Amino acid sequence: MSEHARPKATDDSETETSETDTETEAEATDAEPVSTGAQSAIAALEQAGAETLFGVQGGAIMPIYDALYDSELTHVTMAHEQGAAHAADAYGVVRGDPGVCLATSGPGATNLVTGIADANMDSDAMLALTGQVPTEFVGSDAFQETDTTGVTAPITKHNYFAGDADTVGDTVGEAFALAGAGRPGPTLVDLPKDVTLDDTDTQPGPAETPSTYSFREEADEEEVADAARAIERAEKPLLLFGGGVVKAEATEEARRFATEFGIPVATTMPAIGTMPEDHDLCLSWAGMHGTGYANMAITHTDCLVAVGTRFDDRLTGGVDTFAPEAEVVHVDIDPAEISKNVHADYPVVGDAASALEQLEAEMDAAPDAREWREQCRTWKEEYPLAYVTPDDEPLKPQFVVEAFDEATDDDTIVTTGVGQHQMWAAQFWTYTNPRTWVSSHGLGTMGYGLPAAIGARLAAEDDQQVVCFDGDGSLLMTMQELSVAVRENLDITVAVLNNKYIGMVRQWQDAFFEGRQMAADYGWCPEFDKLAEAFGAKGLRVDDYDEVADAIDEALGYDGPAVIDFHVDPAENVYPMVPSGGANGKFALTEDQL
Template sequence: MSERATPVTQPDADEQGDEEPITDSAAPDAATESETDAAPEPVTTGAEAVVRALENAGVEYAFGVQGGAIMPVYDSLYDSEVYHVTMAHEQGAAHAADAYGIVSGDPGVCLATSGPGATNLVTGIADADMDSDPLVALTGQVPTEFVGNDAFQETDTTGVTTPITKDNTFASDPDRVGDDVGEAFALAREGRPGPTLVDLPKDVTKADTDREPDEPRTPDTYHVQERADPEIVAAAAERIENARKPVMLLGGGVIKGEASDVCREFAIEHEIPVITTMPGLGSFPEDHELSLEMAGMHGTGYANMAITHCDTLLAVGTRFDDRLTGGIETFAPDAELIHVDIDPAEISKNIHADYPLVGDAGTVVSQLAEAVDSSPEATKWRAQCQQWKSDYSMAYDAPEDEPIQPEFVVEALDEATDDDTIVTTGVGQHQMWACQYWTFTEPRTWVSSHGLGTMGYGLPAAIGARLAADDDQDVVCVDGDGSFLMTMQELSVAVRENLDITVAVLNNEYIGMVRQWQDAFFEGRHAASDYNWMPEFDKLAEAFGTQGYRIDDYDEVADTIEDAIAYDGPSVIDVHIDPQANVYPMVPSGGDNGQFALTEDQL
């Protein structure tokens, strides 16, 4: 985990009434050792039970914004070892917690007060729900006797969030509230991960209790199927052995299920070409010859061609969303589908599964590995995939006398950083360029908003990712000017906490993806997409108290990126790119993946 900095607002030891710190030259006395090893103080209130539940779960960081109804919980956090990161906005708290969960694998925690505090979390909770990210939201609520009376800052938080949470709970008993939080934590990470929420009325958190919460555990009624049906595994294995045009499609569930290694081994042993979904980036090294990279609306031409022409598709941990499939009737039309997923609701939901394998991704792929006796005879197929790589290369032109091409900037950032660098993004053209031109080789290094498509995700996500990452990992946020503008207030948090992140804003003074669609499908009518009123982001960075850079020419790119990454703390690079640059390949919404466009006139 990244070493946290002490914010300037943190009370010092004397203000908290702590003992004098022990210097390196002084040995601790028996009393100090006893204090260190002593059991924690007993729980006396519902709020203390909430915090004790977080401590029992091993929570290191919580992200949030203080307020009236959640104040008792914050008062109990004051003396806790859980480090609270005060965010500038509750949406930022949810995104930071979401990214923390993606990188660490453990649920991120966010807090907010009632009413607008809770509703400001909703976008981040919905984002985590769409992407199956582990997250626990704790929201303050008006006292129980006022619930339903339209009290000040009252919202039916559990009602609002029921459709976007894996589970949510209205806490009604101070003796039970700690276990409510522990259960929420366990549910968020077990099985198919997702966001959970506990709504905390102020009278419940202020009430007396001596009930110590148990360790986090799921309800007795919650069961997750780990192993797939052996008969279906055997049939699927036989199909793989007899395939002539096999493909593996790895989704985000591969990473969440810690199945990247077993999937890599299976693909390499049997020489099966591998495609990823956008959430699955990093599950298979893109520098490997079997990699066809990402498929879908803006996937590579060769990935989409392989899916369109394969005869056997082994899909692991993907929900087959519309951005991946395009038109369902044209998706993998000649393939028999082997679908591995831990959630039975995803099997045949969008694409019919010929071999439905419900279970944990790593466990089921291991079952397949044991059952497959011989590799498919697919030499010609692999050669065909390599030919498509050549035919539909992702090369681009970058004339020095024209504006900077965004692909060049992404590749320069990739080249300047290590393979384990964590990349976060907002949503729009810049997100797609990051997908296409950064070479991902390791899981949990790609952090973005996939299903919900949330602009503004990138910067708060970089904060959460930084705190979850190893100290020697770089964190780079590739953002767009429109996305950055939505949550750039969180830069104040990165400065306060002295978090070493690099933000590269690909500034084209447009909501770029909207402008691209308007040019293609709306006769170039740029309704509300022209952002030529953008501020100077490098100067704004300096106003926030950190280092800002600006790039206008190709010869400034390499040195500026090197300086920004080397800067010890947050830095912002305002990169002025070609405002007419577009993202290709592109499959129009609902289109045939095999009929992707490489230029606008092909749409």
């Protein structure tokens, strides 16, 4: 969460009205008067700082869209509501502020559910606005009615049913603020059509979190002191940066702590880029398909300092074998995550940036970790990410990822779908900046990549490049969003690592189901380059190594969306691999080691 969006913890004591508060109130007074609930909702978004919305029109949400007609907010019409949610999610990931998506009632709202659940699993700040049948029809099974708040309650940070036109603006503003506060997450406001059509002259106030919502920004001093002593006496300390480091805009503090005290760093997948992967201390990301050297470091560390991670099972493998020799310092803004999956010997509850600054100030000396750093360097040499390119085998997907990395700038944003292509994009691209890796982690949503690229493109700086790595199976789920990229003339490049399989399923079937490939082999795939041309995008096809560089240059140089259909080796697998529930230090490098 960006600094300007981070609210202070609730304080019951009275405070004087600040000059900023007075200015905010004046701005609200000077705003264009509202006349309907819908206009109040849009005014709330404008006042909260929203800029770009992603959605699909429909009957029950139509009053909101009518209010958008006179607004300066940018709206991007997506091809499908799931695409709208993923685009808003990625927009928020890149910007650091909540993305906003809209849908009508019934199927529109339920089509958002996958994207909302995805944002919830990854703690991504997002606001969903859904239309609803008029209040008097709620509960009558009216046309396109769904209990949207009931459906989404388990997958939102909080959701709201808008009660009347006079309060709907404040409700929308509160939902926006709450999405980005503390531990971020998706919020939703369900908007009955009568509420958005009804008259009101009530101007929404500033976007504020509920008075009942609070979180600890600064960690307890005693907790910090205990954690600092544990780090100081460690001989094999390891920092594990999680997605919370990115959410808290704590990358600078995290890097400084690592370099000042000479502590090696592993990351989780959502935290890719928090530590430059070309830095001597960086071991890249750990977990099921993480680097061998990151997993070895986790296995042998005697003090694991985990910051902003929930210890997902794809990171830990078997919890009983995770960091078995380590005292665990766990820094997290959400106390519910402390000792939920991995026992924390030293819990530190607080915002990642603040807690790291407190730890840095508290440390009396760096741990004596010279031999440990050398051991980590040795593991890097022993277990490099590598692949072979025999002349008698098809194009390797890893080669494609590396070729793109070489051809693009360091701040290029990479989005992906989910599957083997996602792992290769994470493994064989060198990430040096946060918010340049945009993917679906906890939910593992195939189809995320293309709509995410659209959201990322609209959130990114004008001179930033956006590359989407997708699989044939993943792209087929949301390819309709290519129509949006063409219509909006968005400069994105989609690299399809086409192996004519749901590749990760096929890999697991070969490894754990005696090669019984059921419903994983597509056998036939459309020609994605020709489909791209039919949409109006640039379409290219690559089959051989000597075609890769020229195709990448042509696609990157094209002013608009381009799709390269790379026909890659269908038998290629992702390694290293820690079998589900296995020990991180016993990763497999080949199938016969599983």
